[in-house]
Amino acid sequence: xxxxxxxxLATLGACAVLFAIVQTLLFVDFIGPFWELNIILILIxxxxxxxxxxxxxxxxxxSIGHAGFLAVGAYTxxxxxxxxxxxxxxxxxxxxxxxxxxxxxxxxxxLRLNGDYLAIATLGLGEIIRICILNIEYxxxxxxxxxxxxxxxxxxxxxxxxxxxxxxxNFKNSAPGRCCLAIRENEIAAETMGIDTTKYKVMAFTxxxxxxxTAGVLFAHYFYIAHPASFTFMRSFDILTMVVLGGLGSMTGxxxxxxxxxxxxxxxxxxxxxxxxxxSLTLIxxxxxxxxxxxxxxxxxxxxxRLGGSDNGRATESK
Amino acid sequence: MKAWKKxxxxxxxAALMTAMLTGCGGTKKDAAKSDExxxxxxxxxxxxxxxxxxxxxxxxxxxxxxxxxxGGVLGKKIKLVQGDNKSEPAExxxxxxxxxxxxxxxxxxxxxxxxxxxxSIPIATANKVPLMAPVATAPSITVEKDGKVKPFIFRxxxxxxxxGQVMAVFAEKxxxxxxxxxxxxxxSEYSKGLTDVFTKTLEDNGGKVVAxxxxxxxxxxxxxxxxxxxxxxxxxIYVPAxxxxxSKIIKQAREVGLSCPILGSDGWGSPKLxxxxxxxxxxxxxxxSAYSSQDKEPTVQNFIKDYKAKYKTDPDNFSIHGYDAxxxxxxxxxxxxxxxxxxIAQELSKMKDFPVATGKFTVxxxxxxxxxxxxxxxxxxxQTFKEKITL
Numbered sequence: 249x250x251x252x253x254x255x256x257l258a259t260l261g262a263c264a265v266l267f268a269i270v271q272t273l274l275f276v277d278f279i280g281p282f283w284e285l286n287i288i289l290i291l292i293x294x295x296x297x298x299x300x301x302x303x304x305x306x307x308x309x310x311s312i313g314h315a316g317f318l319a320v321g322a323y324t325x326x327x328x329x330x331x332x333x334x335x336x337x338x339x340x341x342x343x344x345x346x347x348x349x350x351x352x353x354x355x356x357x358x359l360r361l362n363g364d365y366l367a368i369a370t371l372g373l374g375e376i377i378r379i380c381i382l383n384i385e386y387x388x389x390x391x392x393x394x395x396x397x398x399x400x401x402x403x404x405x406x407x408x409x410x411x412x413x414x415x416x417x418n419f420k421n422s423a424p425g426r427c428c429l430a431i432r433e434n435e436i437a438a439e440t441m442g443i444d445t446t447k448y449k450v451m452a453f454t455x456x457x458x459x460x461x462t463a464g465v466l467f468a469h470y471f472y473i474a475h476p477a478s479f480t481f482m483r484s485f486d487i488l489t490m491v492v493l494g495g496l497g498s499m500t501g502x503x504x505x506x507x508x509x510x511x512x513x514x515x516x517x518x519x520x521x522x523x524x525x526x527x528s529l530t531l532i533x534x535x536x537x538x539x540x541x542x543x544x545x546x547x548x549x550x551x552x553x554r555l556g557g558s559d560n561g562r563a564t565e566s567k
Numbered sequence: 568m569k570a571w572k573k574x575x576x577x578x579x580x581a582a583l584m585t586a587m588l589t590g591c592g593g594t595k596k597d598a599a600k601s602d603e604x605x606x607x608x609x610x611x612x613x614x615x616x617x618x619x620x621x622x623x624x625x626x627x628x629x630x631x632x633x634x635x636x637x638g639g640v641l642g643k644k645i646k647l648v649q650g651d652n653k654s655e656p657a658e659x660x661x662x663x664x665x666x667x668x669x670x671x672x673x674x675x676x677x678x679x680x681x682x683x684x685x686x687s688i689p690i691a692t693a694n695k696v697p698l699m700a701p702v703a704t705a706p707s708i709t710v711e712k713d714g715k716v717k718p719f720i721f722r723x724x725x726x727x728x729x730x731g732q733v734m735a736v737f738a739e740k741x742x743x744x745x746x747x748x749x750x751x752x753x754x755s756e757y758s759k760g761l762t763d764v765f766t767k768t769l770e771d772n773g774g775k776v777v778a779x780x781x782x783x784x785x786x787x788x789x790x791x792x793x794x795x796x797x798x799x800x801x802x803x804i805y806v807p808a809x810x811x812x813x814s815k816i817i818k819q820a821r822e823v824g825l826s827c828p829i830l831g832s833d834g835w836g837s838p839k840l841x842x843x844x845x846x847x848x849x850x851x852x853x854x855x856s857a858y859s860s861q862d863k864e865p866t867v868q869n870f871i872k873d874y875k876a877k878y879k880t881d882p883d884n885f886s887i888h889g890y891d892a893x894x895x896x897x898x899x900x901x902x903x904x905x906x907x908x909x910x911i912a913q914e915l916s917k918m919k920d921f922p923v924a925t926g927k928f929t930v931x932x933x934x935x936x937x938x939x940x941x942x943x944x945x946x947x948x949x950q951t952f953k954e955k956i957t958l
Contacts, residue, residue, distance in 0.1 A: 280669060282665040379783070392656060398689075471660045471686060472686065473685055473686045517662060520651030524613055
């Protein structure tokens, strides 16, 4: 027990150091506005992929409606700050809660489905949310909600990301988290062992949806605008790609996937003609060589770098 | 084998991390070489509306090439740096930031669609860099909600209300119709805005909207809606939308037996319209446009000749606006005598009767160009000049 706490504290310390370094670089203007923007975009994508990994990777449900929850967070957050003039902190909380509530309401009926059916239901949900927003004049309809102040700073984005990663990591190691893993491995067996599968599936789905909402609030308050075109199903696929690329069921994998894909997209901004070609080729090559994703279901840790591969006996390569 | 696979993964990760870090370092390198004036071309080059972005960019590129061939501006060559916003507003903010802060663009031309322009405005304004939107038609782009003009934002095309008015006037004066049905795209601000203005102008002049039906972008089957419209016996149908849906609507309208005139907006202006709808179905349809390729004005004809020589295709509305936008921007830089954003913006707002391809370019108090519009009739799939309307 104590060693786990120590480990967490050490990680927190490492995060603080990383934060200090990047913040200093930003302060002395070594990292220009373009890369500052992309670092924040990376952090937002990390939140999205880590929260989707909780649903798709740990609980084994196939959800592809994450952009919908992102949209709900973005718009509720923007309503709180722009329309009601309340503080950003409140927007973060309300955005998260609204998204989580929606996730809960949608999760209850749909999580009784499994496999392909859930995928279709969540895909539909994402589109329903987008079409609803398109037709609500109060939030700007098709022209989007403009004039959102830029409240998201690197510090906000960074510490919220760290917090969310910490919560999801601990959730995975808790009793409900173990139940989720059991459901992923074999739902029938889990049910036989007395696990209320729907309850835990809904729990994971709600948490994942809520954190996607948090990402939405950060997103809208960085890009000045919440626009329906930012929340299409392509966005859901982007997030899914990050998770699958990193390895379904691996937290560090999800983080790496998000960092990699966002960074590739930013680096290739110089070459608009080649961007999508290179981006797609990268995905194809990685998927051919590592169909289980970069990390499979393993976690990246210092142990991995030890010679001899002491972790050979642990998780199997292909799930 | 396992170790090898792990190595591949780690190498890829490491390689990309390095790529990213070198990118970070890159911000320092360019303080804009002194022998070049950098203009950012910020367009939708991939994604949903890539067609508009590319056409407009072609026009911009042609203009910049011509200026450079004549020695550039301020004694320097112009360097056009392209950026692709994937047709997505948040990405538009990202690219605007890149072009302004990384590439040190002194002016931005683009994006094409109003949504992407809106997302770029805060960034352009914060950095005091003028933004010229060649084809974004939403009125809210250049003017704040409280009526204040945005100092750094300009556009090179007529705005939505204008087009709607022109079409309503055309319907009543030329076609002499009173009962019009409207079919619009409820997912597009452009379409909704046009519908409102058209309805108002028509009703003010004694006409009547007999049916108002909506569809969503990407819909493919409109037959049930069209049958409903047919039941209301319209004398004309107004479809203010983009060519992708419009072409299918026209085809299906003729199939369900609606032979009345069909009116539209500048979103129709693409050769693909005839390719999808078929020449026959397009007879008796009209749309509003900033220019017609059959306009005999030498400026228009010269533009078309140059464009064809460079790209081997016909220019569309987007290309000519892109061309005009770039020409006006270059002129403003020349008049300002510097690459200072504030001065360029001042010169842009004072622009009057500057000769461009579509005619004379004058910027009004709201940073919109003052212009007339032409009505184009489609005859056997060919765009023919019908008349010029000035309100």
